[in-house]
Amino acid sequence: MTTNAPQPEVVRYTAFSDTPDGGNPAGVVLDATALDDSDMLAVAAELGYSESAFLTPSPEGLGGQEGRTYNARYFSPKAEVPFCGHATVAAAVALAERIGPGELVFSTRAGVVPVEVAQEGGTIRVTLTSVEPHIEEIADADLTEALAALDWPAADLDPAFPPRIAFAGARHLVLAAATRARLADLAYDFARLEALMHRLDLTTIQLVWRETATVFHVRDPFPVGGVVEDPATGAAAAAFGAYVREFGLVPADAELTLHQGEDLGRPGRLTVTLRAGDPRVRVSGAGTRIS
Incomplete structure (x- = not known):
């Protein structure tokens, strides 16, 4: 052009x-x-x-x-x-x-x-139906660096959700907060987290807090895209669906609700559907024109 x-x-x-x-x-x-x-x-x-x-x-x-x-x-x-x-x-x-x-x-x-x-x-x-997902471990040193960049003490993580890198079209590091207050308090070192994410080829960090068995609140820092935080992240939702299935944290057939954007004043709602025997993850939501 x-x-x-x-x-x-x-x-x-x-x-x-x-x-x-x-x-x-x-x-x-x-x-x-x-x-x-x-x-x-x-x-x-x-x-x-x-x-x-x-x-x-x-x-x-x-x-x-x-x-x-x-x-x-x-x-x-x-x-x-x-x-x-x-x-x-x-x-x-x-x-x-x-x-x-x-x-x-x-x-x-x-x-x-x-x-x-x-x-x-x-x-x-x-x-949308994701590409076939997979889950990877994260090295202890890389996890330590991620938590330091976020200024999250390891004790603030939910032990039921082991830190992992999840892929369903893009790579996301999944970290679960033990409390909603921990998730709400997000003030991270932009340059430090960006450097780590480039090294690990991560698109976002998928920060989650479990409200009920099937309802989660999520936030996604996105410094590698030049954005402090993504308000609603479908690729990360798909990766998270694969992650919770991998660890048996939800039933094989499940419909999850992810609330995202509330802390930014742009509330969004993502539905993640898992089907037994089908490795791919479905992510659903509404959409509308802005201009």
Whole structure:
């Protein structure tokens, strides 16, 4: 894209909320054919959202979805990320308003992500199905550094939730707080945490607190994207679903509710669905247009 080329149309949607002032906002470019990597990064940086989605219609029709298959790329203000859940939801809502609800397929850098869009009354709800997840241990020294950067004493962790790196399209370090007050008190060393996350190839830190057997409150520092905190994180929700299943912390068939963004004044609600015998994780939420 040259300086004289037409500027791409950018629409703005929020994900995991049915009101514009909740959830996580994302920029969406529905046809990024004319954009190169530097163009997409520039658009994302100008928007300043934690991530923006850039779609290109795909002629392959993956999964039999001819005309509803897209190559999807995601950029934060500082870098490309392999997969972004909230920008997927935002893009799917934008598409549904133009081509109707139904099934979509997003081909991402992390893999193929099926997406289902449904109209429920006046609300559009999106369900994405993650790529196959996996869980990794974290070295003791790296965990110590993460806690130091967060200024979280190890004693403030919930011992029922062992620290691990979880992947369901992007890598996230899962740390569980023992109390809601610990989760609410988030004032971390941005540069120090960013350096560790780059070294471990982490997208966010998934901080969680368990309210009930199936209800959690979560927060996601995102310094590697140039953002202090992500208001609602679909990729991390998928990774967390895989994590709790790995450790038997929820039943094999489970529907979890994740509340995120409350501490930022942008409340969002993410639904995580686990199915026995299916390793992939489903993440659902509402979305709506901002502008």
